[in-house]
Amino acid sequence: MEMDELKAIAEGLLFASGDEGITIKQICKILDVPESAAQHIIEEMKYDYERRDRGLMIMQSHEVLHLTTKPEHSSYFKKLIELPQATRMSQAALETLAIIAYRQPITRTEIEEIRGVKSDRPVQTLLSRSLIEETGRKDTVGRPVLFGTSKDFLTYFGLTSLGELPPLPEAAVVEEDTKEADLFFERFSNEMDDNSHDE
Structure with missing residues (x-):
């Protein structure tokens, strides 16, 4: 090579x-x-x-x-951070947000086990947008951080409570089959796009 x-x-x-x-x-x-x-x-x-x-x-x-x-x-990156967030989230961020929304409280490792890939960046993106927050620590070895959705999550997607989230397909819960999960994420993305707004 x-x-x-x-x-x-x-x-x-x-x-x-x-x-x-x-x-x-x-x-x-x-x-x-x-x-x-x-x-x-x-x-x-x-x-x-x-x-x-x-x-x-x-x-x-x-x-x-x-x-x-x-x-x-660095001065230019500070300007970027100060700009209003008008861009839509990536598919990876949406998938991670969907997992957190339905499985909260959940650790980063548990998110990665479901997605099958590292999720540091999507989690960081969601934290920076205040859509998720740390809700405590799991009582296991290492006491990993637990994540859950925030009040801003409800506001961003026009929800008044988590009970208004789109129903989760049973197959995705029981089997956690990759194809079923992909269909769910796609549906979640579409519904969130319908409910979301550009700031």
Whole structure:
């Protein structure tokens, strides 16, 4: 595999790893290259990102690598945060919100078990939009945070109580079959789009 392709895959891995980041050893294992090669790939990417026409950089904390924005652009990101939220939520955020709405209180790990993929970013998105909130901690090992919907969730979707949520298909509850869940999420998304409003 050529260096450019390896760099492209490594960039995708850094992006996909999100807030958790990724280590050189993990990159080695995924790309099936020696550590020296992986380190060379990262160093080349760091050099590429140093150009003024690039908006990202690789940050290293201990052994973990993160893809992040450049600090010199921070004033623009503050403006983005201050803008009214007029964009619709991603499918991943809607799916995560649906799970929380019907299964609350629920932990991040339990959400991921249902979705089958990591859900750090969707959960963070929902927290930042105040649609969900921490409701306590589960009395198990590690005492993980429990999430539930907020008052803003009801307001955003034009509901007066959780009892007004669209009925959940029984098959999705009993079997938790992927196809049934997908149908449910699609239905939830459609109904929420009908009830939601752009701010």
